[in-house]
Amino acid sequence: NAGVTQTPKFQVLKTGQSMTLQCAQDMNHEYMSWYRQDPGMGLRLIHYSVGAGITDQGEVPNGYNVSRSTTEDFPLRLLSAAPSQTSVYFCASSQRQAPYEQYFGPGTRLTVT
Amino acid sequence: GESVGLHLPTLSVQEGDNSIINCAYSNSASDYFIWYKQESGKGPQFIIDIRSNMDKRQGQRVTVLLNKTVKHLSLQIAATQPGDSAVYFCAETVYNQGGKLIFGQGTELSVKP
Numbered sequence: 001n002a003g004v005t006q007t008p009k010f011q012v013l014k015t016g017q018s019m020t021l022q023c024a025q026d027m028n029h030e031y032m033s034w035y036r037q038d039p040g041m042g043l044r045l046i047h048y049s050v051g052a053g054i055t056d057q058g059e060v061p062n063g064y065n066v067s068r069s070t071t072e073d074f075p076l077r078l079l080s081a082a083p084s085q086t087s088v089y090f091c092a093s094s095q096r097q098a099p100y101e102q103y104f105g106p107g108t109r110l111t112v113t
Numbered sequence: 114g115e116s117v118g119l120h121l122p123t124l125s126v127q128e129g130d131n132s133i134i135n136c137a138y139s140n141s142a143s144d145y146f147i148w149y150k151q152e153s154g155k156g157p158q159f160i161i162d163i164r165s166n167m168d169k170r171q172g173q174r175v176t177v178l179l180n181k182t183v184k185h186l187s188l189q190i191a192a193t194q195p196g197d198s199a200v201y202f203c204a205e206t207v208y209n210q211g212g213k214l215i216f217g218q219g220t221e222l223s224v225k226p
């Protein structure tokens with residue numbers, strides 16, 4: 001199993017640009033989440049999904065959209081990038097039976113100039 | 114708002130010594146706690162969890178202690194090894210409220226050979 005994969009690994013955007021961060025998992029996990037991690041801080045939940053077709057907001061959802069059309073994929077869209085969105089983004093997945101034993105991807109480092 | 118925080122942002126220990134990483138939480142409703150380990154350039158990795166009906170839980174070389182009276186959580190690592198060098202995060206949640214983990218700031222553990 002590849003586990004949780006994220007692409008790209010690095011990205012630089014200009015203010016106002018849009019892009020999609022990709023996340024995929026091959027463990028057939030029902031739950032998937034997106035977090036951002038800022039320097040010296042813990043992870044903050046952006047959006048999450050408990051199954052295909054179901055998404056909900058986390059702590060810091062503004063400026064981001066998600067969709068979950070398949071169990072495997074959970075893309076994160078930045079609608080109009082802002083410098084405040086410069087961060088490292090992590091995708092995670094887990095089983096319904098153990099929702100907090102999350103498996104994290106390697107992260108995407110995003111810089112918005 | 115509710116928060117989870119750590120007393121020490123950095124901890125340096127000698128190889129072979131025991132390490133203790135502390136965490137304070139403020140949400141008295143939280144009933145489930147997790148420790149994650151994050152190595153440089155990687156996503157967090159689940160280490161151990163504990164429910165609020167327990168005071169102590171042991172894993173392989175790790176022990177988590179929970180003191181609900183003072184809302185304090187600690188992670189003890191026995192015989193610390195260089196491979197234990199990482200940032201350690203505690204996280205809290207109310208277990209049946211849909212997968213929203215609140216992460217603490219993190220403690221960086223450095224193991225000296």
